[in-house]
Each structure stands twice: as C-alpha cells, then as structure tokens.
Amino acid sequence: MAYVAVSGGEEAIEESIALLKYYRSGSKKDLELETIQNKMALLVDKVMSEAGLYSKEYAALALKQCEGSTEEAVFLLRAYRSTLKRTYYTNIVNTKDMRIIRRISAAFKDIQGGQILGATYDYTHRLIDFDLEHEDAAALYEESEKKLAEETPEKVHFCNRVSDGLKEEGLIDTFEENNEAPFDVTENLLEFPSPRSARLQTLTRADTGFISGLAYSVLRGFGQVHPTVGELRTGYVELEIPYLLDNEESIYIGEILITEVEAFNQADDKDQLKLACGYGAVYGRNENKAIAMAVIDRELDHGGDYPTQSDEFVLMHGDCLEMNGFISHLKLPHYVTFQSKLDAVRKTRRKDNE
Amino acid sequence: MNKNYNYAFLDEGSKREIRRSILKAVAIPGYQVPFGSRELPIGRGWGTGGIQITLSLIGPEDTLKVIDQGSDDSVNAVNIKKFVRLCTDVPTTTDTREASIIQTRHRVPEIPMKNDQILVLQVPIPEPLRIVEPREEVTKKMHAEKDYAPIWLQLYESLIKYKKITIGTEYPCMVENRYIMNPSPIPKFDNPKLNDSQCLYLFGAGREKKIYAIPPHTKVTSLAFDDVPFEKESFKGKKCRLCGNENTYLDEMFDSDTGEKHYQCSDTSYCKEVRMKCH
Numbered sequence: 001m002a003y004v005a006v007s008g009g010e011e012a013i014e015e016s017i018a019l020l021k022y023y024r025s026g027s028k029k030d031l032e033l034e035t036i037q038n039k040m041a042l043l044v045d046k047v048m049s050e051a052g053l054y055s056k057e058y059a060a061l062a063l064k065q066c067e068g069s070t071e072e073a074v075f076l077l078r079a080y081r082s083t084l085k086r087t088y089y090t091n092i093v094n095t096k097d098m099r100i101i102r103r104i105s106a107a108f109k110d111i112q113g114g115q116i117l118g119a120t121y122d123y124t125h126r127l128i129d130f131d132l133e134h135e136d137a138a139a140l141y142e143e144s145e146k147k148l149a150e151e152t153p154e155k156v157h158f159c160n161r162v163s164d165g166l167k168e169e170g171l172i173d174t175f176e177e178n179n180e181a182p183f184d185v186t187e188n189l190l191e192f193p194s195p196r197s198a199r200l201q202t203l204t205r206a207d208t209g210f211i212s213g214l215a216y217s218v219l220r221g222f223g224q225v226h227p228t229v230g231e232l233r234t235g236y237v238e239l240e241i242p243y244l245l246d247n248e249e250s251i252y253i254g255e256i257l258i259t260e261v262e263a264f265n266q267a268d269d270k271d272q273l274k275l276a277c278g279y280g281a282v283y284g285r286n287e288n289k290a291i292a293m294a295v296i297d298r299e300l301d302h303g304g305d306y307p308t309q310s311d312e313f314v315l316m317h318g319d320c321l322e323m324n325g326f327i328s329h330l331k332l333p334h335y336v337t338f339q340s341k342l343d344a345v346r347k348t349r350r351k352d353n354e
Numbered sequence: 355m356n357k358n359y360n361y362a363f364l365d366e367g368s369k370r371e372i373r374r375s376i377l378k379a380v381a382i383p384g385y386q387v388p389f390g391s392r393e394l395p396i397g398r399g400w401g402t403g404g405i406q407i408t409l410s411l412i413g414p415e416d417t418l419k420v421i422d423q424g425s426d427d428s429v430n431a432v433n434i435k436k437f438v439r440l441c442t443d444v445p446t447t448t449d450t451r452e453a454s455i456i457q458t459r460h461r462v463p464e465i466p467m468k469n470d471q472i473l474v475l476q477v478p479i480p481e482p483l484r485i486v487e488p489r490e491e492v493t494k495k496m497h498a499e500k501d502y503a504p505i506w507l508q509l510y511e512s513l514i515k516y517k518k519i520t521i522g523t524e525y526p527c528m529v530e531n532r533y534i535m536n537p538s539p540i541p542k543f544d545n546p547k548l549n550d551s552q553c554l555y556l557f558g559a560g561r562e563k564k565i566y567a568i569p570p571h572t573k574v575t576s577l578a579f580d581d582v583p584f585e586k587e588s589f590k591g592k593k594c595r596l597c598g599n600e601n602t603y604l605d606e607m608f609d610s611d612t613g614e615k616h617y618q619c620s621d622t623s624y625c626k627e628v629r630m631k632c633h
Contacts (some may be wrong), residue, residue: 009429013436078393085365160478189563191387192491257432308599312489322561325398326478332400332430336423336460336620340522343587348516 024067036060043259045284046070050320051077052186052205054164054283071324078321088241091250092179095260097158097282100235105162107230107264113159118234120287144171163262163277171276172264194311199300203293206318214308214318221307223299227263227278232237234259234285257284263294267302268310278299355443362409363441368392372410372565376556379567384529384574385497391563401434403558404457404476407439411472412455418446419453424461424603424620426602431459448623460523462544464602464624467553471572475538477559480566482526482536496632504532519585523552526591527577535566535574542586543603548574594619597628 027130037044037060047059051074058077066072085318102118105111182197183190186206190198219226236255243249259283267276278298280290299308307313317323361370368390375389396400412418420435422428424612428447434457435446447453451463457474467473483493486504496502496605505526512520517554523539527548537545548555548568555568568574578584593600595616619625 009427009432010436011430013429075397075471076395079395082392082394083359083363083365085367187390190391191388191494192489231469312491316490324396325400325402327399329395329399329478332459333423333428334460336603337539337540338602339521339606339620340543340587344518344520344522345388347588348518348520 014017015198024065031064031310033057033060033064036063042285043068044071045286045288046208046289047073047077049283049289050074050205050207051285053077053081061290071320074320075324090239090241092101093239094256095233095237096160098233098235098237098258099255099352100159100233102234103159103231104249105229105231107162107228111159111162111231112158112165113157121286159233161262163264164262166230166264166275170274172277192312194315196301199311199315200279200281200293200297200320203280203296205320206289206291207320207323208286210318210323211292211296212288213316214314215295218299218306218308223304223308224265224298224302227265227295227298229291229294229328229347230262230277232259232261232287256323258282259285259287259290261287261290262292263291264301265298267351274342285334356440359441361393361414361442362438362528364392364406364409364467369410372406375565376407378411379407379565379570380554381570382420382533383564383568384527384533384535385422386564386566388563391560395562396434396437398561399478401459401476402428402560403499403562403605404459404474404560404563405434405437405558406457406559407474407556408457408558409441411474412442412444412468415440416442416454417452418430418444419448419450419456419623420446420458421456421463421621421623422459424463424605425622427622449627450623460539461603461620462540462547463555464619464621466547467551468565469552471553471557473553475555475557476537477536477541477557477564478561479524479537480557480562480564481525482534492528494610499531500532505534509579512581513579521583522587525584526577528577529568534567534577537574541603542576542584545574545576545584545586548572550574589617592617594625597625597632599625599628 033344037056040063043063044056044059047063047070048054048056049060050070058080059073062073064078065076083240095168100116100121103113105115163172167174180203182261183195185198185201203274218224232262233259238255239253240250241253243251258281259280263278264275265278276298278294278296278301280293280297282290282293296308297312300311303309357496372389375387379385383459384424391403392406392431394405396405398400408418418435418438419426419467420431422431424561425431431517433479438444439446450456450463450467455474455477456463459476464474481490481493486508487493487496494533509519512518523541524536527537527545530533537548550571550573551568552570552617554570556567576584587603589604592604594602594604595618597619599619603620605620607616607618609616610612
C-alpha cells in the first residue's frame with residue numbers, strides 16, 4: 001500500500017527527507033558556495049533568471065540544497081521571494097548605458113560602437129578536456145588574475161542600438177517611449193489579451209527549455225520562420241532607486257549582469273515591406289534564452305494560428321514552478337477521483353450489456 | 355515556530371490582499387475572483403491556493419484540520435499541516451467538529467459542518483467551462499454573458515453516446531442561478547453538501563490564481579436535465595469493512611495477500627468516530 005492514505009504518512013515523509021540528506025551528502029568534500037557561484041556561473045544565471053530573483057549567493061545556496069536541480073533551486077528562490085517585502089522600485093534602466101562585455105550583430109558587419117566577441121562557447125570544439133580532471137585551480141586563478149592586472153582598462157563607451165539606425169531610415173517603426181507602470185504578473189492574475197509588459201516579464205522568467213523549444217518551432221516553420229539577430233549584447237547595468245527626500249536625486253544600489261537581444265523580421269506595411277523587431281532581455285549570460293524570448297515576443301505581436309502566436313498558450317505554460325508543480329502533483333494519491341471515474345466507466349458498461 | 359519568517363509565512367500585505375479577494379468571492383457566490391497568487395515552499399498544484407487562503411485567515415485562536423482524499427494521514431495532508439505548524443503554532447486536529455478551518459483536497463467531510471467553520475478546498479482547475487473551451491479569454495466572456503450552452507450540450511452528448519452523464523468528479527454546479535462553478539475534484543457524492551449549507555466554502559486555485567466561494571445557505575444545484583436527474587456515485591450493496599457504514603463514500607481496496615476486493619470509508623476520521631461509538 002506504499003504511501004497510501006492510511007496512517008504512517010508522517011514517518012514516511014521524515015524518512016524520505018532523511019534519505020535526501022544521505023543522497024546530498026555524496027562524498028566527504030564540501031561543495032562550497034563560492035565554488036558554485038564562481039565556477040557554475042551559467043547555472044546560477046539560469047536559476048536566477050527563471051526565479052526572477054537576482055542573487056548569486058542565494059542561487060548558489062539553493063543549488064547546493066537540492067543536488068543541483070534547476071527546478072528545485074528555482075522553487076526555493078521563488079518561495080523565499082514571496083516572503084520579502086517590496087520596499088523600493090528601481091528607476092527605469094536604459095540599456096544604452098550598459099557596460100558591455102559582449103556585443104554582436106548578425107545583421108551588419110560594421111556597427112556603430114563595434115562588435116565585441118567577448119566570451120562565448122560558440123567557437124569552441126566540444127571536446128572533453130581530460131586535463132581538467134586534475135587541474136591546479138589556484139594556479140589557474142592566479143594566472144588569470146595576473147593577466148587581467150597587466151591589461152590597461154579601456155574607457156567605457158556606451159553604444160546606441162543597431163535598430164536605432166534602421167528606425168532613422170524608417171525601416172522600423174518608431175514608437176513613443178511608454179513609461180507607464182508595467183503590469184506585474186507576480187502580483188496580478190495575467191489576463192488576455194495580455195499587455196506587452198506582462199508578456200515580456202513572463203517570458204524573461206520562463207523556463208529556458210520551454211521557450212527555446214517554442215522558438216525552435218518558429219524557426220522550423222510553425223511561425224514566421226527565420227529572424228535575424230540584429231543585436232545581442234551582454235553587460236552590466238546600474239540600478240538606482242529614487243531618493244525620497246529629493247525627486248531629482250537617486251541612490252545607486254548596485255549593478256546586474258543582463259543579456260539583451262533585438263531580432264528583426266520582415267513585416268507588412270500597407271503595400272510595401274518593413275522590418276519589425278522582437279525584444280528579449282534576461283538576467284545573466286543566458287544568450288539562447290534571450291534570443292528565444294525575442295523570437296517569441298515578435299510572434300506574439302504578429303498573432304496567428306501557430307501555438308507561439310497565441311499569448312495564452314505561450315504565457316500560461318512556460319513557468320518553471322507552475323509546470324513542474326502540476327506535473328509532479330500527478331504523483332499524489334487520486335483514489336477518490338479515480339474511484340469516481342471507475343464508477344462512471346462501470347455504469348456505462350453495465351448499460352451496454354443490458 | 356520558525357522565527358525567520360512572518361506569522362503564517364506570507365507578509366501581512368499579501369495576506370490582506372488575499373482576504374480582500376475572499377470577501378469579493380463571498381459577495382459574488384460562484385464567481386472566480388482573480389488574485390495575485392504568491393509562491394509558496396509547497397509545489398504549485400499541491401494545494402497552494404487552499405494554503406494561501408488558510409494562511410491569510412488563520413490566527414492563534416484557530417484549530418486546523420487538513421485532509422487529503424478524506425484522510426488526515428495522507429502524505430500531502432501531513433505535509434501541509436507540518437508547514438502551517440512551522441509558521442503559526444496553531445493546534446491541529448483530526449476531529450471534524452473541533453476544527454475552525456478545515457483544508458481539504460477532493461472531499462467534503464461526512465459530518466455536516468457548522469456555521470462557525472470554514473472548509474477550504476484546493477482547486478487544480480477552477481474553470482468549469484475548461485472542458486469545452488481551453489481559452490481563458492473566451493470562458494471569461496461566456497461567464498459574463500451567462501452563455502452556458504456548450505456545457506449543457508456536452509452533458510447532452512454524453513447522454514446520447516453513453517446513456518449516462520459520464521463526468522466523475524468536478525461535476526459542474528449552478529450557483530444561485532447565475533454562475534456555473536467547478537466544485538473542485540470532489541466526487542458527485544459530495545456535491546449535494548454544497549447546497550444550503552451551514553458553513554462557508556472557500557475555493558483556492560494557486561496555480562490558476564483564482565479564489566471563489568459558496569457562502570452559507572447558498573443555492574447550489576448540480577447540472578441535470580428535468581427528465582434525467584443528477585446521479586451520485588453508487589456503492590449499492592457495499593459497505594465499509596471497518597465501521598460497516600453504507601452511506602459514506604468508499605475507497606476500493608485490494609488485499610494483496612488474498613487478492614480480495616473490499617471497501618473502506620474515504621473519510622478516515624468519520625470512520626474512526628463511528629467505530630469508537632460502537633465499542
């Protein structure tokens with residue numbers, strides 16, 4: 001009768017949790033938070049992005065607590081997040097002021113401000129490096145630090161977006177800045193048709209695998225097919241909150257690393273063509289997620305019959321917590337409901353036999 | 355009680371917001387009130403709507419009972435109780451009469467509840483029209499316009515095809531002749547208990563971010579045709595092997611040793627009470 005609705009549930013749970021601890025114990029070596037945070041940085045970025053909480057320390061802690069499961073780590077951060085009071089809202093961040101560490105365009109060879117390849121796995125050969133089995137981590141770190149110290153820092157220069165030029169030319173529509181307060185899906189029920197701010201917030205917190213798969217379906221033909229990455233930039237943006245005693249002033253509270261993408265599509269404009277732009281922005285170095293987000297943003301704006309063009313379909317099914325929560329609930333006992341189902345099936349069959 | 359977290363886990367602002375949604379739900383019986391569902395340390399789909407209602411209402415004077423599939427000892431019920439205890443210190447009970455708040459999944463207790471009690475039901479899919487229309491945008495309009503033809507048609511089609519209405523649990527009800535409501539996955543057996551009851555029923559769907567209510571003495575009718583009356587699950591000729599009751603909802607069980615099939619009350623605390631009285 002396993003985990004049946006018979007007494008004994010409490011002890012079973014206690015033992016199950018004890019067993020998890022055993023699994024997590026693994027070996028004698030501790031997994032230090034500093035190690036997770038710095039050497040599993042992309043995993044940390046992914047967890048922060050899906051959780052909608054920017055904290056490398058807590059993301060690392062959450063990953064340690066759950067044997068490295070992304071969905072469990074996201075779960076822990078989200079639950080923690082709902083206990084926090086919202087004391088401030090930051091001022092609007094203009095990503096033109098980003099301190100860029102990587103910037104590429106698949107649309108133009110030469111872009112104003114230049115392309116910066118930065119760090120990418122794109123051009124590595126994916127060969128397992130067996131030397132890493134016995135690496136001198138301290139020596140590697142010191143060597144990297146030494147190299148960094150020898151460099152002369154370049155002056156930070158801010159770059160306009162690639163799309164700015166196309167907007168000037170009239171190839172992409174120009175809109176007035178919309179600075180009304182965004183619809184916050186963490187505090188309100190998302191309603192349809194959804195406002196764009198709600199779409200973007202939902203997409204940036206979405207499960208990476210889910211939106212990547214959706215974007216892939218667009219590229220394969222279930223959508224407008226092949227967009228061009230006009231610009232992908234990764235870098236640091238500064239966050240400020242308003243200073244209560246003086247509206248003109250603001251207080252700097254820190255910087256966060258984000259990846260931002262603009263993807264271009266062809267679009268109809270009466271009897272001629274124009275370009276339309278999809279937008280993606282996510283926490284950390286999450287490039288494919290940012291691109292997928294830009295692709296889907298554009299599909300939702302375009303509308304149509306494909307799944308990626310329906311806001312309700314896309315936005316209701318991509319939340320890591322919601323999808324995994326509901327899927328995992330199938331493991332709960334359903335004795336009463338199944339009994340009722342059985343009753344209905346038996347009744348119809350009895351009728352048939354009469 | 356874990357002092358690292360606020361009383362009843364959620365911050366006071368969130369609890370107040372949820373209580374406001376509950377008040378609105380009570381004012382419009384059967385109407386699904388949207389609310390800003392918070393994320394909890396328990397999985398979405400595991401009763402987070404019900405838990406948020408419970409957390410927002412609970413105070414030091416309350417006594418809590420949690421049941422899952424009628425059972426106080428089921429893993430999920432135990433887990434929810436453990437969580438509420440962790441952040442409130444509220445006493446828990448298995449006695450239906452003793453509790454001021456009862457949170458439940460898939461059952462309404464066999465003992466009729468009183469006017470100082472609240473039954474909080476966990477709801478996976480609050481929308482009764484979801485079976486005929488997948489889009490929220492459309493079902494919302496259907497409710498507004500009281501356009502319930504598609505669901506009636508579905509019941510009718512089921513009759514034509516199987517000579518029976520084949521819905522098991524989640525059998526739709528009409529509330530005060532206005533809103534069609536999903537009673538949550540309680541069996542049809544429990545549907546009549548919703549009508550003209552003494553207690554307040556609150557329904558919480560955490561993942562779908564909806565709260566709805568049936569206040570005391572509300573008219574709740576299970577959908578049926580004049581010539582084909584509503585029919586509950588039948589356990590004719592069967593009784594509980596422990597307490598001998600013939601009028602309760604029964605779980606079907608197999609004895610793995612003998613291969614025999616037998617029946618047992620799904621409401622474990624009621625079953626226990628009947629047995630105590632007999633002895």
